[in-house]
Amino acid sequence: GAVVSQHPSRVICKSGTSVKIECRSLDFQATTMFWYRQFPKQSLMLMATSNEGSKATYEQGVEKDKFLINHASLTLSTLTVTSAHPEDSSFYICSASDPGASYNEQFFGPGTRLTVL
Amino acid sequence: AQSVTQPDIHITVSEGASLELRCNYSYGATPYLFWYVQSPGQGLQLLLKYFSGDTLVQGIKGFEAEFKRSQSSFNLRKPSVHWSDAAEYFCAVGVKGNTGKLIFGQGTTLQVKP
Numbered sequence: 001g002a003v004v005s006q007h008p009s010r011v012i013c014k015s016g017t018s019v020k021i022e023c024r025s026l027d028f029q030a031t032t033m034f035w036y037r038q039f040p041k042q043s044l045m046l047m048a049t050s051n052e053g054s055k056a057t058y059e060q061g062v063e064k065d066k067f068l069i070n071h072a073s074l075t076l077s078t079l080t081v082t083s084a085h086p087e088d089s090s091f092y093i094c095s096a097s098d099p100g101a102s103y104n105e106q107f108f109g110p111g112t113r114l115t116v117l
Numbered sequence: 118a119q120s121v122t123q124p125d126i127h128i129t130v131s132e133g134a135s136l137e138l139r140c141n142y143s144y145g146a147t148p149y150l151f152w153y154v155q156s157p158g159q160g161l162q163l164l165l166k167y168f169s170g171d172t173l174v175q176g177i178k179g180f181e182a183e184f185k186r187s188q189s190s191f192n193l194r195k196p197s198v199h200w201s202d203a204a205e206y207f208c209a210v211g212v213k214g215n216t217g218k219l220i221f222g223q224g225t226t227l228q229v230k231p
Contacts, residue, residue, distance in 0.1 A: 004160075032217055043207065043221045044161075093160055097217050103149065103168070106219060108160040 002028050002098045006109035013084055014117055021079045021112045023094030029074035030096035034106060035067075038091040050077045084116045119144050121210050123222035130198050131230045138193040138225050140182075140208030149211030150191040151219065152182055156204045164206075167191065178202070203229045 003026040013019050023033055031052050036044040048069050050056040056069035066088075068080040077096075081088050091113050095106035120143045130136050142148055149168050153161040165176025172184040182193045191208060208222040 006160075034218070041226075043223045046218060046220075049218065091158075095161075103211070103213075103217070105151075105163070105166065106217070108153075108162075110160040111158070113158070 002096070002107040004030075004094065004096050004107045004109040006092075006094055006112050008112060009110060010113045010115075012115045012117060015085050016083055018080055018082045019084055019114060021081075021092055021094075021114075023077045023079070023096070023109055025075045025096045025098070025107070028096075028098045028100065030077075031074065031099055032097040033071055033077040034095045034097075035069060035077075035079050036093045036095070038093060038111075040091075044093060047079075081114065084114070086116045089114055089116045119148075119210055119212060119220050121208050121220055121222035123206075123208055123225050125225050126223065127226045127228070129228040129230060132200050133197050136193075136195045136198045136202070136227070138206050138208075138227070140191045140193065140222060141189050142191065142208075142210045143189065144210055146213065147186070149213065150182075150184060151209040151211065152176065152180070152191070152193050153207045153209065154178075154204050155207065155224075161207065164193070198227075198229055200229045200231065203227055 005024045007022045033050045035047045047062045048056045048058045050069050050071040052071045071077040093111045095108045122141045151166045152164040164180045165174050167174050167184045206225045209219045212218040
C-alpha cells in the first residue's frame with residue numbers, strides 16, 4: 001500500500017523560532033498533499049491543500065504567512081511554522097493522494113508532535 | 118454544506134461484545150464515505166470506504182459498515198471487539214471534485230473493558 005512518512009515525529013522548539021515539517025510519499029507520486037492539525041481529543045482540522053508546483057490553498061482562518069507550505073516535488077511537501085508560539089503546539093498530520101488509487105483516498109503520515117516552549 | 122456527525126463521543130464495550138459506531142452525514146449527492154482508526158499519537162489508518170455499489174462494505178480487522186441513503190448514515194460495526202480495537206475512530210466524507218478534500222466527524226473514542 002501507499003506509504004507516507006513525516007519527519008520529525010516530535011519537535012520541541014522555543015517561542016519565536018521556526019520549525020519545518022516534511023511529508024514524503026515513499027512509493028507513489030502525490031500530486032496533492034493535505035496538511036491537518038489535531039488538538040488533543042479532537043478531530044482533524046484541514047489547514048491547507050497543497051498541489052505540486054503551485055501555491056497551496058488554505059482553509060478559512062488559517063494564516064498563510066504563519067504556516068508556509070511548499071510542495072516542490074511530487075513526493076515532498078513541507079510545512080513551516082514561522083515564529084512559533086505556545087498556541088501553535090499541536091499534532092500535525094499530512095496526507096497524500098495517490099493518483100493511481102481510488103478517488104478521494106488519502107494516505108496519512110504518522111504525524112508530528114510540535115511543542116513550543 | 119457538507120458535514121459529518123458522530124453522535125457518540127465515547128463508547129465503552131466489553132471485550133467480545135459487538136460494536137456499532139454511528140456516523141451521519143450531510144451531503145448533496147451520493148457521498149464517498151470513509152472510516153479511519155487512530156491509535157494514540159499515531160496517524161490515521163483506513164478501515165474501509167464506500168464509493169458506490171454494494172451498500173455493505175467490508176474492511177480490515179473484521180470491521181464492516183453499511184451505507185443507508187435514507188438515513189444519511191454510514192455506521193461501523195464489528196461482531197466481536199478485541200482489546201486492541203481500543204482507539205479513536207473517525208468517519209469522513211469525501212468532497213467530490215478536484216480538491217479531494219475530506220471532512221471528518223468529531224471522532225468516537227472506543228474503550229474496551231476486559
